[in-house]
Amino acid sequence: MNTLVDGAIVIDARGSIQLINPAGESIFGYAAKEVIGRNITCLMPEPYHSEHDGYLDRYLKTGEAKIIGIGREVEGQRSNGEIFPMSLAVGEMGHQDSTLFVGIIRDLTEERRRETEFDELQARHFHLSRVAAMNEMGTAIAHEINQPLAAAANYIETGKILCTRLDEGGEKLGSVLERALEQNNRAAEIIARMRKFIERGDVSSETVDLDEIIEASVMLSLSRFRDTQIDIIRDINPNASQVFGDGVQIQQVLVNLIRNGCEAMTDSAHKQLHISVDSDAEHPNLACVSLSDTGTGLSQDIIPDLFTAFTSTKTGGLGVGLSISQSIVRAHGGRIWATSNPSGGSTFSFTLPLADDA
Ligand SMILES: Nc1ncnc2c1ncn2[C@@H]1O[C@H](COP(=O)(O)OP(=O)(O)OP(=O)(O)O)[C@@H](O)[C@H]1O
Ligand SMILES: [Mg+2]
Missing domain, CATH: 1.10.287.130 (Signal transduction histidine kinase, dimerisation/phosphotransfer (DHp) domain)
Structure with missing residues (x-):
């Protein structure tokens, strides 16, 4: 006990301190003789302080353990009143006819x-x-x-x-x-x-209905492609349509992606944008929004810098749409990525926290 790096304290079944090692003395700021014989609660802040006696009693009667044999992170209180986080592992041992408990303490x-x-x-x-x-x-x-x-x-x-x-x-x-x-x-x-x-x-946080926002974003984006016939297909799982975030910013992301999709389909014979919302396959607390187009597909040389600002293959493009979208999605705790469709065109997907988990 004297050479242990961790603090060690032995108490009896009533909680009275029998022994404290040097590491324990320096963690709690007491000399052994100041605490030996006192109740262990003098080293604990509230609420542990008041609950502890009942806890020992209950354990001895019922064997119901919360820390004994398990170990937990709790708070301790030093002699100067400072409360600090510590990990505590408690073991039980028989000594002659009585039960003793030894606590190993690490200051965190x-x-x-x-x-x-x-x-x-x-x-x-x-x-x-x-x-x-x-x-x-x-x-x-x-x-x-x-x-x-x-x-x-x-x-x-x-x-x-x-x-x-x-x-x-x-x-x-x-x-x-x-x-x-x-x-x-x-x-x-x-x-x-x-x-x-x-x-x-930071982002303002409210429950946002993706159904509504997608509708508004489609309207906003398509005004520029009024003369082009673009098929928009919506596939929205109502169980995943309520997300938590900033409506205006999420709309920014959607507008950027819808515009990119439509721009990529300018020369396609068949122009179809498929917008789907579902819960994320890997993270059930996230909604996943995907926009799949039948456009040119991603050009190989742009893929590494797709989300970097000022990367564009368009003559009039600034190249900030995807970088802004990525910033917004990340600030919401989601991620955004792109894949190429096997049948041509590309799919952009991003995740957002579902409102239920907010
Ligand atoms: N749906 C898509 N299909 C094919 N390529 C795409 C698609 N979306 C984006 N890209 C590629 O990624 C580049 C970057 O897109 P980003 O939206 O960041 O900028 P931009 O559309 O060129 O300009 P702007 O800042 O006006 O939106 C595009 O120039 C294009 O090459
Ligand atoms: Mg763009």
């Missing part, structure tokens, strides 16, 4: 501190990588786009006033302008959220 303070440090480092790294992907764009976009959006809002407002002076059709035009204004404000809201996303790295 240092280990926990390192873990917290590591977590913080990881969070910071994650944040930085997200910022790296978006920083180049974020500020510029927010600034450059907010101004024309504000100007457009002004023009639309003015148009609405002018409508009231029209003799004919003013009401109808007014309601059209109202809708234009709504869309305009929506764009401004998206920008504001994107900025918040870069700055704070």
Whole structure:
């Protein structure tokens, strides 16, 4: 006991301390003579403190063990009042006619501190990588786009006033302008959220209906392909359609992927986009959204950098769609990946936490 690295304490069946080794003395900050004869609860914070006597009694009567023979992570209290995490393994031993318990204690303070440090480092790294992907764009976009959006809002407002002076059709035009204004404000809201996303790295959390969001995203994306006949097939498992996250951001991801799919099918004879939602095969607490197109398929040389910002094979492409989508999906705790379809075209899939597990 004297040479053990871990703390060791022996108590009797009433919880009275019989023995504490030097490592135990230094962990708890007591000299042996200060604690020998006292109840073991003097080394425990609440609620262990109050529960412990009952616990020993119950164990001796019923044999029902919570720590004895099992080992657990609990909290201890040092002489200066400091509460600290420790691992505790307790063994039972017979001694003459009575029962004694020996507890082996390892102070986990240092280990926990390192873990917290590591977590913080990881969070910071994650944040930085997200910022790296978006920083180049974020500020510029927010600034450059907010101004024309504000100007457009002004023009639309003015148009609405002018409508009231029209003799004919003013009401109808007014309601059209109202809708234009709504869309305009929506764009401004998206920008504001994107900025918040870069700055704070968090996402607003609400239960989001994928069915609804997919519908809205399809409408938003297809307006650009109005003259093209594209078959959209939806295959949504209602048990996997409620996810937890930021609706506007999830919509951003879907719009990016739907647009990419449609753009890839420009020259395809048969244009079909299959959007499916199901629970993830490997992780039942995640929903998996897949978009499968009949387009050109992924070109070999772009695959390694597919999700890297500013990677594009399109003449007018910025190459940020997939990198932004990846940042958003990851911030939601999901992942995004692409595969080539055996029959041509490609499939982009991403996962999101199901609302039930939120
Ligand atoms: N469905 C798809 N089929 C084939 N290739 C695709 C598909 N989706 C993406 N790609 C490839 O990945 C590249 C990157 O896509 P990403 O959305 O990031 O940028 P982009 O579409 O080129 O430009 P933008 O920033 O305007 O969206 C595309 O240029 C294209 O080569
Ligand atoms: Mg794109």
